[in-house]
Amino acid sequence: MPPNFVRYDYLSFPPDEQLRRAREFFELCNRRRTARTFSPRPVSRELLETLVRTAGTAPSGANKQPWRFVIVTDAGLKRKIRIAAEKEEKQNYERRMSQEWLDDLADLGTDWHKDFLEVAPALIAVFSVEYEKDGERTRKNYYVTESVGLAVGVLIVAIHNAGLVSLTHTPSPMHFLQEILNRPSNERAFVLIPVGYPAENVTVPNIKRKPIDQISIWL
16 A cells, blocks of 8 residues: 655744744753752643653654653652662762763762652653564564654753753663563663752753854865
8 A cells, every 4th residue: 555645734934933943942952951959849740741742753763653651750669760770870880980981970970879769750761662562473663772862852852841850860771670660571771861840959060062063064
């Protein structure tokens, strides 16, 4: 059968409006910072679901949408995740990381303590789905890592746009997430994102983003 196409509802803007919107969106995104100190103030389920739905609009290989978002708000589960994450992170900081890596992290003030995993009102555990089961048939997914990475990027911007803060936490290895959250063998933990409001008077590292001439090449 031929592919089924529908007309694209394209939003068109004059050049000056395009530039204005692009600049405004840049300014919005440029204000985004990673927060490691959260308020326990709750975030509504409706808002969290909307953020995840937004992440699900990301492009993916063959439109397989190979992602799973597990939203954790249960205090007991968050406690288990913190304990398991800190166990791995303690090993990382004390044994696995090179001195160069530790030196690069020094300006960020991080260590193996991850209390934000309990304080943040919600954790979004993102899993990549390596393949799908269709009855007895296994259906492969394509460009899984790239696709899930795109979805996480959209999610982070959506969180910031909603007036919340987040943190991309990647303890390695992350097998404990699959066990604690009871995920099937075709899913692999990709990243853990605490989401919520910043703590009062929260501070962030005084770092700068690279200028345009260091991140772009015109040919």
